Amino acid sequence: MKTVNHAERQTYRKYNDRHHLLYRGEQAVTYTPEQHGEDEPAPVEGYAYTGGMEDGSTMIEAAGVTDDNRRDKFIAGLVGTRYTTDAQIAILANGADTPQHARELDEFNEWRKSCKQEVDELLSR
Numbered sequence: 001m002k003t004v005n006h007a008e009r010q011t012y013r014k015y016n017d018r019h020h021l022l023y024r025g026e027q028a029v030t031y032t033p034e035q036h037g038e039d040e041p042a043p044v045e046g047y048a049y050t051g052g053m054e055d056g057s058t059m060i061e062a063a064g065v066t067d068d069n070r071r072d073k074f075i076a077g078l079v080g081t082r083y084t085t086d087a088q089i090a091i092l093a094n095g096a097d098t099p100q101h102a103r104e105l106d107e108f109n110e111w112r113k114s115c116k117q118e119v120d121e122l123l124s125r
Contacts, residue, residue: 004056005031007046011125012074013057020065021057022074022122023049071119078115083108 010023027048033041051058060077079088088108096102 001050001052002054002056003048003050004054005029005046005048006056007033007044009047009125010049010057011122014065015059018061018063019059020062020074020077021051021053021055021059022078022119023051023057024118024122025050026121026125071123074119074122075112075115078119079112082111 006023009026012020012022015021025048028045029048030043030045031048032043035041049056053059058078058081060074061080062073062077065073083091091101091104091108094101094104096105
């Protein structure tokens with residue numbers, strides 16, 4: 001994971017037809033930009049994001065995103081960073097029929113809930 005500072009606030013951007021980049025875990029920071037030339041740069045106010053991409057973003061699979069389905073697509077894409085589609089189907093199909101399956105379902109639901117909260121925060125920026 002990489003934490004990267006940006007002078008401007010970030011939210012999301014389209015990466016290609018099948019993927020978007022989400023800027024997660026926003027933190028207000030004061031940082032000193034890289035030096036280019038002889039003058040020492042002054043500290044600036046900005047934002048830090050942590051993710052697997054070089055710019056601190058997290059790549060999600062999200063094809064066909066529109067204004068009407070953006071929230072749902074981003075939530076599904078973020079859930080998919082931890083659970084494959086096959087794993088999601090298995091967890092939901094198993095339900096809580098055994099103590100182990102109940103724990104797996106609880107963990108999945110907690111992750112899905114946190115993804116919803118995170119996407120809602122990101123889209124409200």
